[in-house]
Amino acid sequence: MFKDDARLDRLADVVVGYSTDVQPGEKVLIDVTDTPPEMVVALIRRVRAAGGVPFAETSQATVRRELFMHATDVQMETLCRRDLGFMEEMQAYVASGVHTTSRNCPTSRTRRCASRRRR
Secondary structure (H helix, E strand, C coil): CCCCCHHHHHHHHHHHHHHCCCCCCCEEEEEEECCCHHHHHHHHHHHHHCCCEEEEEEECHHHHHHHHHCCCHHHHHHHHHHHHHHHCCCCEEEEEEHHHCCCCCHHHHHHHHHHHHHC
16 A cells, blocks of 8 residues: 555654553554654554554644634533543554644643643
């Protein structure tokens, strides 16, 4: 399906085998925004090869930004509950993409979720 790229495989090896040290049976969430599908596939394959159970969430920054720019409290609370429940079941988390920069709105989502947990 995807052309093999040794660089992507090597990066996936480092992320899964060293950075997160995935062990057999561990659930791993791969959360990516605007990341090439070939990279996501390489990560999924490497998690599986390590005996882990891969899960993947993919999104586009422009769509996420539009959703979060004018999100209501109800939307944010619902998303926070969904995300928190899912994350609590994971043993490892791998994130990639533009949502990890401070310029994008999803960072404000993280702050809003955190403030909800403190209440």
